[in-house]
Amino acid sequence: MKKFLIALVVIFILIQFIPYGKDHTNPPVISEPQWDSPKTRELFMRACGDCHSHETKWPWYSNIAPISWLVYYDVMEGRRHFNVSAWGVQKKNKGDEAAEELAEGEMPPKPYLWMHPEARLTPEEKKMLIEGLKRTFGTKGDEHEDEEDED
Numbered sequence: 001m002k003k004f005l006i007a008l009v010v011i012f013i014l015i016q017f018i019p020y021g022k023d024h025t026n027p028p029v030i031s032e033p034q035w036d037s038p039k040t041r042e043l044f045m046r047a048c049g050d051c052h053s054h055e056t057k058w059p060w061y062s063n064i065a066p067i068s069w070l071v072y073y074d075v076m077e078g079r080r081h082f083n084v085s086a087w088g089v090q091k092k093n094k095g096d097e098a099a100e101e102l103a104e105g106e107m108p109p110k111p112y113l114w115m116h117p118e119a120r121l122t123p124e125e126k127k128m129l130i131e132g133l134k135r136t137f138g139t140k141g142d143e144h145e146d147e148e149d150e151d
């Protein structure tokens with residue numbers, strides 16, 4: 001048992017030297033969408049901005065492997081799908097799904113909300129953000145069932 005614990009500690013220390021996920025320099029903001037109101041932007045930045053913009057606030061534990069790997073992966077994947085800091089520039093940018101993702105509870109991801117109480121929206125705030133996202137990004141329309149695009 002003691003050997004096992006020592007091995008765990010050694011592994012924990014060793015994985016800290018793996019370089020993946022350590023680069024937390026945010027790229028510059030290139031261009032933003034035409035937000036329908038400052039309130040929408042504010043709510044978005046609170047609930048979504050860490051993973052869908054270049055204004056990520058990296059928490060202290062994002063420096064500690066293996067959590068750092070998960071956080072880094074989420075931010076990179078989040079930006080790759082939908083990035084309000086590269087609006088009109090990044091080819092794949094799924095703003096038109098934002099309202100739906102929020103309404104259906106798909107976004108923000110649950111584990112993120114456990115760690116970020118400030119990102120939890122009240123029912124009124126959630127409603128406001130959904131409406132604001134629709135006005136800012138539009139929606140895909142109702143016939144999107146058969147056009148689920150590849151990842």
Ligand code: HEC
Binds near residue numbers: 048050052099101107
């Ligand atoms: C912890 C990071 C994180 C937060 C916070 C977050 N997202 Fe995401 N989001 C992701 C990741 C990772 C993906 C890509 C993988 C996936 O679809 O699960 C994604 C994908 C998306 C997509 C694209 C869906 C697709 O099918 O490609 C939209 C739209 C989206 N998120 C909207 C939002 C909105 C709106 C919020 C805030 C209410 C939000 N996200 C908060 C990580 C995040």
